[in-house]
Amino acid sequence: MARHIISETIERGEPREERLGAPVRPLALSLVLSLRPSQWTKNLIIFAALMFGQRLQDVRSVLYAVAAFAVFCILSGVVYLLNDVADRESDRQHPIKQHRPIASGAVPVGVALAAAAVLGTAALLAAFWLRPAFGAIGAAYVALLALYSGPLKHIVIIDVLTIAIGFVLRAAAGAVVIDVPISHWLLFLTILLALFLALSKRRHELVLLADGATSHRRILEEYTPYLLDQMISVVTASTLVAYAIYTVSPETVEKFHTRMLGLTLPFPLYGIFRYLYLVHQKEGGGSPAEMLLNDRPLLTCVALWALAAAFVIYGPDVAFLEGLTARHSDGQITRRDSPHPARHRPAGLPLPDEPRGVPGCRRERRRHRAEGEHLVALLLSGDLDHALAARRGDPRDEAGRVRSRADPRLP
Numbered sequence: 001m002a003r004h005i006i007s008e009t010i011e012r013g014e015p016r017e018e019r020l021g022a023p024v025r026p027l028a029l030s031l032v033l034s035l036r037p038s039q040w041t042k043n044l045i046i047f048a049a050l051m052f053g054q055r056l057q058d059v060r061s062v063l064y065a066v067a068a069f070a071v072f073c074i075l076s077g078v079v080y081l082l083n084d085v086a087d088r089e090s091d092r093q094h095p096i097k098q099h100r101p102i103a104s105g106a107v108p109v110g111v112a113l114a115a116a117a118v119l120g121t122a123a124l125l126a127a128f129w130l131r132p133a134f135g136a137i138g139a140a141y142v143a144l145l146a147l148y149s150g151p152l153k154h155i156v157i158i159d160v161l162t163i164a165i166g167f168v169l170r171a172a173a174g175a176v177v178i179d180v181p182i183s184h185w186l187l188f189l190t191i192l193l194a195l196f197l198a199l200s201k202r203r204h205e206l207v208l209l210a211d212g213a214t215s216h217r218r219i220l221e222e223y224t225p226y227l228l229d230q231m232i233s234v235v236t237a238s239t240l241v242a243y244a245i246y247t248v249s250p251e252t253v254e255k256f257h258t259r260m261l262g263l264t265l266p267f268p269l270y271g272i273f274r275y276l277y278l279v280h281q282k283e284g285g286g287s288p289a290e291m292l293l294n295d296r297p298l299l300t301c302v303a304l305w306a307l308a309a310a311f312v313i314y315g316p317d318v319a320f321l322e323g324l325t326a327r328h329s330d331g332q333i334t335r336r337d338s339p340h341p342a343r344h345r346p347a348g349l350p351l352p353d354e355p356r357g358v359p360g361c362r363r364e365r366r367r368h369r370a371e372g373e374h375l376v377a378l379l380l381s382g383d384l385d386h387a388l389a390a391r392r393g394d395p396r397d398e399a400g401r402v403r404s405r406a407d408p409r410l411p
Contacts, residue, residue, distance in 0.1 A: 030101040031115055034084060035077030041289045043072045045167060045190060046174035051310060053180035054256075061178040067130055068177040072170055074123040075138055079145040081116040085109055086149045095208070096286065134177040141169045156222040160198040167194035185246045192239040197288045199235060200275065203228040204285035236272055243268050260312045267305035274298050 025033075046069050055061035084091065084102040091103035101107040120142060128135030148162045171190040175182045206220050206228065246252055247262040274297055278284035284291050292298055 025101075025106060027107065027111070030106040031111065034081055034101045034107050034112060035074075036080045037073075037077075038293070039076065039080070039287070039289045040073045041292060042167070043069050043076060043170060045171045046072060046177075048171055048186060048190075049175035049180055049182075050178060051306075051313065052183065052186065053175065053178065054313065055178050055180060056310065056314060064130060064177050065174060067126070068134060068173060071123050071127045071130070071138060072141070072173065074119050075127075075142055078116045078120040078123065079142060079149070081112045082146055083149040085112050131177055131179070134173055137169055137173040137176060141166060141173070144169070154219050156219060159219055160195060160202065163198040164191045164194035167191065185242075185249075185252075188242055189239065189246065192235055192242060196232065196235045196239060196272070196275075199228055199232045200279045200285040201288065203232070203279065204283065207283065208286065232276075236276070240265075240268060240272065256313050258312060261309065264305055264308045264312065267301055267308065271298060271301045271305065274301065
């Protein structure tokens with residue numbers, strides 16, 4: 001009965017705030033809320049290229065990435081304005097979306113369109129100023145999502161694929177703006193994870209609205225909870241398998257000079273399982289950004305994953321473990337970070353000198369790793385006395401004499 005009365009007042013065109021007796025917000029504040037700042041966390045995918053492209057310690061790249069994040073926050077806000085204008089009638093039938101400023105009448109349609117034009121133009125000009133290729137991706141993002149607000153959202157499966165491609169464009173923009181190669185792994189994982197979120201959102205809408213789902217969004221009549229659960233299962237498995245393969249692939253090991261990235265796999269496992277738990281048991285999934293911010297276990301999981309991945313990529317080398325993983329079955333050690341990774345040396349022999357021209361911080365990291373591999377080689381050869389001497393800082397040569405750190409044979 002209450003919903004029927006509300007729908008009648010909507011048809012009469014009365015502002016939502018006045019109907020509910022809620023205080024009327026200033027137009028400027030309502031316009032800002034129409035940009036949906038709470039959804040801007042989706043643009044954090046822009047920083048993925050910064051971290052995995054090994055530019056996190058480059059101040060210029062960090063500033064460019066922050067600027068790109070700001071540009072895409074404005075562009076995504078423009079897309080939300082266009083989408084809310086196009087969906088204002090159907091949003092008024094939704095128990096949650098009916099409170100959006102445009103659907104409730106707090107922001108007139110003309111004001112929303114004018115703001116979208118001004119903000120979109122300014123953001124695209126800034127994007128092209130940062131880097132022309134970045135501006136082109138930003139323009140493609142706005143065009144694609146504008147099409148989504150029109151015909152694409154009414155085509156089954158294409159609707160969720162369009163949302164996923166929007167995330168891929170964000171990830172690609174983060175790589176282009178700091179001028180690093182766009183990893184195919186980054187694109188694969190982004191589209192899979194975005195599909196997982198989009199399908200979960202469709203399921204939430206279908207379950208929440210029940211019989212009224214098709215009146216809110218016509219495309220929902222093409223889906224069923226069972227079909228969406230099957231799609232979610234496929235995408236979930238694909239995402240986890242792809243991430244696991246990525247962390248241990250030879251390309252990744254060669255790029256980051258470590259095999260330890262695979263140890264971060266438990267975080268995506270828990271994060272996805274936690275999200276599925278919220279979708280199925282708590283009827284969540286309608287807004288992934290709000291779920292991330294409001295669910296502390298999920299937010300903690302994402303933060304710990306980011307810290308763990310950053311530590312593995314940028315942190316100090318775990319020399320002992322690295323030495324064990326680099327050892328071959330024939331008792332030889334491979335210098336994975338040397339210019340000649342195929343070279344081997346018999347266990348127990350000193351490492352060659354460090355290559356010249358290497359920056360000081362990188363040379364120090366390699367020296368620590370070389371010392372760890374040298375210690376492992378001594379332990380594996382059974383030379384416990386020399387291993388203990390090396391651990392104390394007074395390594396000995398083959399004749400048992402203590403060698404100085406100035407000895408060129410010592411790494």
